[in-house]
Amino acid sequence: MADKQFEKNDIVQMKKQHPCGENRWQIIRMGMDIRIKCLGCGHSVMMPRKDFTKKLKKILEKAENKNG
Numbered sequence: 001m002a003d004k005q006f007e008k009n010d011i012v013q014m015k016k017q018h019p020c021g022e023n024r025w026q027i028i029r030m031g032m033d034i035r036i037k038c039l040g041c042g043h044s045v046m047m048p049r050k051d052f053t054k055k056l057k058k059i060l061e062k063a064e065n066k067n068g
Contacts, residue, residue: 006056009063012036014055024060
């Protein structure tokens with residue numbers, strides 16, 4: 001199964017909406033665990049990569065590639 005290609009600072013949509021009503025999240029940390037920040041209220045959540053890939057619905061915006 002091909003892994004969904006996501007990177008730090010991408011804007012993603014999760015399967016479940018955040019309690020604040022927003023469904024857009026920014027990936028702010030990647031490693032064994034992935035931390036995402038709600039773009040509605042700023043709350044951040046950390047979860048294992050395996051759980052994140054299960055809960056990810058789609059990538060809405062790719063991060064700009066910055067060299068440097």
